[in-house]
Amino acid sequence: MKIIQRPSPNFNERKAPLDMLVLHYTGMETGDAALERMCDEEASVSAHYMIRECGEVVQLVAEDKRAWHAGVSRWQGDEDLNSRSIGIEIVNGGHDWPDDDGALPAYPDAQIDAVIALSKAIIERWSIPQTRIVGHSDIAPARKKDPGEHFPWKRLSEHAIGFWPSVVEPSSAPLAASLMAIGYDVEDGHAAICAFQRRWRPSGVTGAPDPDTVNIAAAVAYLYSVG
Structure with missing residues (x-):
């Protein structure tokens, strides 16, 4: 290069x-x-x-x-x-x-x-x-x-x-807990969710804690915990 x-x-x-x-x-x-x-x-x-x-x-x-x-x-x-x-x-x-x-x-x-x-x-x-x-x-x-x-x-x-999760399953984990486990500063919760979505759920950057975002965040947090 x-x-x-x-x-x-x-x-x-x-x-x-x-x-x-x-x-x-x-x-x-x-x-x-x-x-x-x-x-x-x-x-x-x-x-x-x-x-x-x-x-x-x-x-x-x-x-x-x-x-x-x-x-x-x-x-x-x-x-x-x-x-x-x-x-x-x-x-x-x-x-x-x-x-x-x-x-x-x-x-x-x-x-x-x-x-x-x-x-x-x-x-x-x-x-x-x-x-x-x-x-x-x-x-x-x-x-x-x-x-x-x-x-x-x-x-x-x-x-x-x-990391990119290959398996995403339904999760009851609190979204804020998953985001903090990944590394996000969640003082501004809406901004943190938007940032997460930009990276791992780019099809919808809404800042809303919808089930899809919750499930993906839990899957990413798991990868970070073992990674």
Whole structure:
């Protein structure tokens, strides 16, 4: 995998062990605009990598450094997730730059192939647990929607990048308990449910604790407990 270097000045030293992978979409009109922003010292944002629609991988920050991509976030009780994670920005307009028909823009196959290859290499290099592979919306549900309900998490799971339940059975487990067992901050319950649905029940991001969401959350929580 060829990686193009475009160093960003926006990084510092880590303050915790690296044990997470965070996936984002850029949410900007173009990849060039996103790259320019992440290399702008005044913007004070960055990620370790950016992946263009064609699958080109650009590295902005060395993996052992702390890039500034997660913001105020929380997962499984941990904070300062910038110190704990590698961030990958995936070029996609997302909710802010939808297609002309209002649909969320697709992630091209070449781009997702590159996401899979890079993620697998990072996970192996740093021994990142499956339970610590997240989207930005997972760790900041009240603020973020990326990488969005159109992101193919199930496809990634087929390459050992995150969990996807193969069996979902009726469950009486409280939804909040399942979400907390997975790692969500449930202070804003509606936002946490939406974030969960974006990842594991993308056909309906309603924030409602419907039976389908309850059952899937229980199945995911079980995978996290044994995973």
